Amino acid sequence: MASQGQVIFWSMTTVIIILAAVTALIIGFGVSGKRSISVTVLTSPGNIGQRGVLGCTFEPDIQIGSIAIRWAKAGVAGLVHEFKGGKDHLQEQDASFQGRTAVFADQVMGGNASLELRDVQVSDAGTYQCSVTTARGSGAAVLRYRTGAFSTPKVHVENSSSGDTLQCEAPRWFPRPAVHWTVYSDAGEYLPHFANTSYELNAENITLKVVSFLHNITANATYTCVIENNIAKATGNIKVTDFSITRRSSLQLVNQNTESVSSSLPASHWMLLLPLYLLSI
Numbered sequence: 001m002a003s004q005g006q007v008i009f010w011s012m013t014t015v016i017i018i019l020a021a022v023t024a025l026i027i028g029f030g031v032s033g034k035r036s037i038s039v040t041v042l043t044s045p046g047n048i049g050q051r052g053v054l055g056c057t058f059e060p061d062i063q064i065g066s067i068a069i070r071w072a073k074a075g076v077a078g079l080v081h082e083f084k085g086g087k088d089h090l091q092e093q094d095a096s097f098q099g100r101t102a103v104f105a106d107q108v109m110g111g112n113a114s115l116e117l118r119d120v121q122v123s124d125a126g127t128y129q130c131s132v133t134t135a136r137g138s139g140a141a142v143l144r145y146r147t148g149a150f151s152t153p154k155v156h157v158e159n160s161s162s163g164d165t166l167q168c169e170a171p172r173w174f175p176r177p178a179v180h181w182t183v184y185s186d187a188g189e190y191l192p193h194f195a196n197t198s199y200e201l202n203a204e205n206i207t208l209k210v211v212s213f214l215h216n217i218t219a220n221a222t223y224t225c226v227i228e229n230n231i232a233k234a235t236g237n238i239k240v241t242d243f244s245i246t247r248r249s250s251l252q253l254v255n256q257n258t259e260s261v262s263s264s265l266p267a268s269h270w271m272l273l274l275p276l277y278l279l280s281i
């Protein structure tokens, strides 16, 4: 009876050792038989009609010939872009991305798998996967790309019969943004004000030109025009004194990202404000 107990003990130990070894193999080399490498993504919203970058990095590998980068988009049959053996492979590229994509070939060896996307369209918004294979292994990460239009406003003083007026104008926004003004006296006092805003559809029928007027301005105050939608926030600032007018403006992108470091880890979401300070005049 004692020897039977010993046999059960030893078989259980063997099973545990085998399970541990298999688990270590899966963790170490991935199910594909290769080790998994870390792949990280980061992006900021795309501005319609302009150039965008979908950021992706991986553990560098000096053997460029063994690096394969594959960008795919959820709901799109073909690939977005494929790069392997040191050059582009676009045979399987989806027609909607034709002539608009590139990777930074000279930076691939350093671990840069970012995708350049030219002439960004509203319909480019969606979920993208960046997959990378190197001699060390493979990995993938997913990001959510958002698109819209945003631009920095210009604020200037307009003469009108009913007192001086400020005009805040920004050429391209989408979706339709909200506009508000803040007015502070030099003493830091919040001043009441009256503004009216109009939106005009641009020739491509998507983006809007935004014009907002603030009536009856006075000297010795700072006026700020704030334009904001779900992807960006821009401000135009003007300080009026009896002798001078000082202007400043800025644009911030509201960046919502989905990042996963190698495909095995859970995705995490966060809000990130990426300030792009654009000084004007």
Ligand SMILES: *[C@@H]1O[C@H](CO)[C@@H](O)[C@H](O)[C@H]1NC(C)=O
Pocket (backbone or CB within 6 Å): 053, 055, 056, 057, 104, 107, 112, 113, 114
């Ligand atoms: C990759 O390289 C391009 C071109 O130099 C650069 O604009 C981009 O920021 C790089 N991406 C990352 C994630 O480093």
Ligand SMILES: *[C@@H]1O[C@H](CO)[C@@H](O)[C@H](O)[C@H]1NC(C)=O
Pocket (backbone or CB within 6 Å): 157, 158, 159
């Ligand atoms: C506003 O109008 C006055 C007189 O009509 C003129 O002297 C002044 O230069 C004008 N200012 C601007 C900013 O156009």
Ligand SMILES: *[C@@H]1O[C@H](CO)[C@@H](O)[C@H](O)[C@H]1NC(C)=O
Pocket (backbone or CB within 6 Å): 160, 165, 196, 197, 213
């Ligand atoms: C807004 O203000 C401008 C300038 O005073 C005026 O020409 C325009 O008619 C106003 N628009 C509205 C909708 O009140």
Ligand SMILES: *[C@@H]1O[C@H](CO)[C@@H](O)[C@H](O)[C@H]1NC(C)=O
Pocket (backbone or CB within 6 Å): 203, 204, 205
């Ligand atoms: C924009 O819309 C108008 C009216 O709906 C149409 O006549 C025009 O061709 C459109 N322009 C473009 C560039 O799609």
Ligand SMILES: *[C@@H]1O[C@H](CO)[C@@H](O)[C@H](O)[C@H]1NC(C)=O
Pocket (backbone or CB within 6 Å): 162, 163, 194, 215, 216
């Ligand atoms: C601006 O001030 C003038 C004179 O004080 C007044 O008649 C006019 O109604 C004011 N306009 C606005 C839009 O508040």
Ligand SMILES: *[C@@H]1O[C@H](CO)[C@@H](O)[C@H](O)[C@H]1NC(C)=O
Pocket (backbone or CB within 6 Å): 218, 219, 220, 241, 242
């Ligand atoms: C603005 O401030 C200057 C200097 O502090 C002062 O001389 C001037 O009277 C003020 N103007 C107004 C309209 O309050």
